[in-house]
Amino acid sequence: MLTVSSLTPAQLRARLHGPGLDIQTGPFVNRLHSNIPHLAAGLALLYGDYPLRAAGGFADFHLDLSQPGGLRRWWRPQVRFEQDGQHPFKPLPVDQAQPFCEWMMNWCVSNRAHGYLIVHAAVVEKHGRAIVLPAPPGSGKSTLCAALVCRGWRLLSDELALVRHEDGLLVPVPRPISLKNRSIDVIRAFAPDAVFGSVVHGTMKGTVGLLRAPAASVHRAGEAVAPHAVVFPQWEADAPATLDPLPRARLFMRVADNAFNYTLLGARGFATLAGLAERSAGYAFRYSRLEQALEIFDALAGPGDAA
Amino acid sequence: MAGGQALRRREWDGEAVLFNDLSGSTHLLSSTAVWLLERLAVAPADLACLAAALDAELAAQDQAQHDPDQDDGPADAPIDRAQLSDLLTHLCALHLIEPC
Numbered sequence: 001m002l003t004v005s006s007l008t009p010a011q012l013r014a015r016l017h018g019p020g021l022d023i024q025t026g027p028f029v030n031r032l033h034s035n036i037p038h039l040a041a042g043l044a045l046l047y048g049d050y051p052l053r054a055a056g057g058f059a060d061f062h063l064d065l066s067q068p069g070g071l072r073r074w075w076r077p078q079v080r081f082e083q084d085g086q087h088p089f090k091p092l093p094v095d096q097a098q099p100f101c102e103w104m105m106n107w108c109v110s111n112r113a114h115g116y117l118i119v120h121a122a123v124v125e126k127h128g129r130a131i132v133l134p135a136p137p138g139s140g141k142s143t144l145c146a147a148l149v150c151r152g153w154r155l156l157s158d159e160l161a162l163v164r165h166e167d168g169l170l171v172p173v174p175r176p177i178s179l180k181n182r183s184i185d186v187i188r189a190f191a192p193d194a195v196f197g198s199v200v201h202g203t204m205k206g207t208v209g210l211l212r213a214p215a216a217s218v219h220r221a222g223e224a225v226a227p228h229a230v231v232f233p234q235w236e237a238d239a240p241a242t243l244d245p246l247p248r249a250r251l252f253m254r255v256a257d258n259a260f261n262y263t264l265l266g267a268r269g270f271a272t273l274a275g276l277a278e279r280s281a282g283y284a285f286r287y288s289r290l291e292q293a294l295e296i297f298d299a300l301a302g303p304g305d306a307a
Numbered sequence: 308m309a310g311g312q313a314l315r316r317r318e319w320d321g322e323a324v325l326f327n328d329l330s331g332s333t334h335l336l337s338s339t340a341v342w343l344l345e346r347l348a349v350a351p352a353d354l355a356c357l358a359a360a361l362d363a364e365l366a367a368q369d370q371a372q373h374d375p376d377q378d379d380g381p382a383d384a385p386i387d388r389a390q391l392s393d394l395l396t397h398l399c400a401l402h403l404i405e406p407c
Contacts, residue, residue, distance in 0.1 A: 249322035253335050263331060267315060270326040270333060274317045277324075 005048035013040045015055065020062070022053035026162070026173030026221045028113070030105055031059035034097070035066045036079060042098040042197045042210075046176045049215040061108040065101050067094055083108070096200055099208045102178060106159050109173065110260040116162040116171060117272040118260040123156035123170055124148045126301040129228035130170050132161050132280070134258035137205070140235025140287070143183040146211050147290040148297060150191035155217040156225070160260075165268060168275040169224035174217040176210040184209040190290055227280045229300055230255060233293075234286050241292040243300075244284045251282030308348045309405045316341060329402050340394060344403060351407050354392055361386045 004023060007015065015021040020031040021043065034040065053059075064082040067073065068091070078091035081104050088107075092100050110118050121134035122145035135141040142158055149155045156172040164171050176197065179187055184207065187194055195212040230251055231243075246254070252273060256262045262269045287293040308314075309329060316325040316336075323341045325334050339361070346352065346360060362385050398404045 247322055248319035249317075249324050249335055252317070252324045253333070256333055262333075266331055267313075267326055267328070270315055270324075274324070277317070277319075 002052045003048065004044065004050050004052050006052065007044075009040070009044060012044055013037065016040055016043075019055035020059070022055060022057065022059055023047055024051035024053055024221075025105070025175055026157075027171055028060040028109065028173065029053050029058065030108070031062045032101070033062075033064040033066065034101075036094060036097045038095075038198070039065060039079075039097040039101060043101075045195070046098075046197050046210055046212050049213075049218040061105070061112065063101070063104055063108065065097055065104065093202070096203050098197055098210060099178065099200055099203055099205075102176060102210060105175065109160055109162075113162070114261055114265060116164055117262065117265060117269050117276075119161040119163065119255055120159065120258045120260060121161040121255075122158045123161045123172075124153040124297075125156060125170075125225050126153045126298070127304050128225065129301050130156065130225040131297065131300060132170070132227055132230045132255075132276075133233055134161070134230065134255055135233055136258070137180075139233055140183075141233055142177055142179055143186060143235065144233050144287070144290070144293055146177045146179060146183070146187045146194070147190055147294060149177065149211075149214060149217070150187065150194055151294055153297075153301075154220060155213050163227075163272050163276055164224065165272045167224075168227070168272065168279060170227055171224045172217070172221045174213045174221055176213055178205075179209045179211055181206045186290075187211065227276055229281045229283065230276070231283045231285045231297075231300075234284070235288065236286050237288055239286050239288045241287040241289065241296055242285070243296055244286075246282035246284055248277050248282060251280070252277040254282075308344065308351075309402050312348075312403060314344055314348060325403075327401060327403065332401075334401060334403075340398060343394065344398065347404055354388065354395065357395070358386050358388055358391055361391065 016034045020033050022029055022031050065079050067077055068080050077094040079094045079097040079100055080091040081089050119134050121132050122141050123130055123132050124145060133141050145158050155174045156170055158177040160173055162171040162173055197210040199209040201207045255273060312328050316323050321338050323336045325336055
């Protein structure tokens with residue numbers, strides 16, 4: 001299987017300029033177009049392990065992140081997102097092209113992939129036990145997810161939990177982990193070998209650094225897994241780590257609050273979410289220290305022969 | 308019962324989630340509320356009738372859980388009619404039931 005890393009930098013840029021760079025992320029094929037050199041370099045670094053699909057085949061999402069011409073080419077250069085001939089978002093400064101690309105890939109999934117119940121959540125797995133981490137921004141979800149992944153947990157997603165309607169399994173869509181502000185240095189100190197793309201300042205989310213997904217997680221993107229627990233994390237300065245059980249009906253309602261398309265899916269979404277709640281233990285998790293958090297999560301995953 | 312409601316629900320540990328077919332919302336309800344909805348899905352009933360049925364149901368549950376080695380203690384008081392009325396009003400506001 002060809003991966004993005006099989007392309008030379010020139011070939012990668014030629015794909016982006018021409019027929020499109022078709023990258024497989026989990027169940028989706030993204031066709032990317034761009035004329036921005038640093039975006040090409042960022043994709044090579046962060047997506048080198050991802051399957052490369054042949055140009056001209058079927059693609060789920062068509063994304064064009066290009067720098068407009070004219071005066072904008074020289075004066076406060078911008079990146080503009082186009083999908084299917086539409087421009088649903090305002091342009092951003094061109095140095096934000098990489099995080100913009102990630103946000104748009106997320107946007108495509110959360111707005112189009114209704115063959116799944118989509119929850120705003122990280123998903124990690126160890127010993128065949130998947131843990132879903134739904135949480136709003138600022139809760140420490142991505143930091144915790146990154147720490148777990150840097151210690152050997154499999155990354156299914158940092159942003160989008162995909163629950164398959166047919167069997168209730170969690171479908172991986174591993175992509176770079178988006179860390180914000182202080183979390184970037186926290187993870188750099190926690191895992192010095194972690195690979196980051198360029199750190200971008202001044203975005204609408206503050207400073208953003210994209211952590212490369214582990215190659216092993218990318219290679220296992222075809223392996224769906226059963227949910228084991230749903231944990232709502234909340235980072236709190238100096239707080240001891242506590243894991244408090246949640247009643248199942250409350251778990252259901254809190255996951256629904258964090259879902260992108262639960263309302264849109266109607267009764268089908270209800271059935272899928274009920275299945276998730278039925279199969280998962282629910283917890284509210286408060287933490288301040290990553291090492292303590294990892295101990296608790298390792299206990300949740302249980303022994304290695306459970307899979 | 309309001310027309311069109313399928314009463315899709317799941318119950319766990321004394322609480323339930325119920326999908327509202329008319330509004331598309333999902334409600335977190337007590338098991339008592341679900342019991343009332345099930346009853347009203349069979350046939351319409353007034354407050355007095357529902358209160359009596361609920362008293363009987365609670366008595367039956369107490370009987371089923373009765374431990375002959377334990378002192379019975381005082382019998383439960385009848386269900387609070389005002390609370391029951393408030394619950395029915397709430398279910399009506401959610402368009403799960405309607406007056407007839």
